Amino acid sequence: xxxxxxxxxxxxxxxxxxxxxxxxxxxxxxxxxxxxxxxxxxxxxxxxxxxxxxxxxxxxxxxxxxxxxxxxxxxxxxxxxxxxxxxxxxxxxxxxxxxxxxxxxxxxxxxxxxxxxxxxxxxxxxxxxxxxxxxxxxxxxxxxxxxxxxxxxxxxxxxxxxxx
Numbered sequence: 001x002x003x004x005x006x007x008x009x010x011x012x013x014x015x016x017x018x019x020x021x022x023x024x025x026x027x028x029x030x031x032x033x034x035x036x037x038x039x040x041x042x043x044x045x046x047x048x049x050x051x052x053x054x055x056x057x058x059x060x061x062x063x064x065x066x067x068x069x070x071x072x073x074x075x076x077x078x079x080x081x082x083x084x085x086x087x088x089x090x091x092x093x094x095x096x097x098x099x100x101x102x103x104x105x106x107x108x109x110x111x112x113x114x115x116x117x118x119x120x121x122x123x124x125x126x127x128x129x130x131x132x133x134x135x136x137x138x139x140x141x142x143x144x145x146x147x148x149x150x151x152x153x154x155x156x157x158x159x160x161x162x163x164x
Contacts, residue, residue, distance in 0.1 A: 002035045004035050005040065006068075008130075009068055009071040009079075010130065025132045026128065038063055045077040046079070047086070050068070050084070054120065057123065065123070068080050068128065069128045072129055074112050084125060085116055088116075088119065089118070089121065092117045093116075096117045096127070102138070103134070103138060115127035119153055
């Protein structure tokens, strides 16, 4: 069974001025996919705090999957992708591209998403939007690939190709 952590990035949420609605939606979807939630956290839109949270979840907690929600747009306080990129060992751009492509079918605003996905150690990190609807839609795009991606990331050397 895979284990995961959810980091909600929200200035107002971290101050108790806004209820975290996207974190629980993500947790429910992961539970439905038999992925165990080990850690959740609500932090402000601060690069150092986002980096520290991702590093702790990846390096200390050794979580298979780390999902962030919030801070993926273009407003001055949307810093999640910037912080994430600084702590990744390598990017997995196809996941972010797939989320944007699927989201573009729903709203043209998807083109301003700066969400990224990548690997730190043996943890897969994916940025999701902060809205519950956006988080759910984006997670549903990558959910079918998570098990395989994490197995490969952890060293599974079986061939990916199927025979014809």
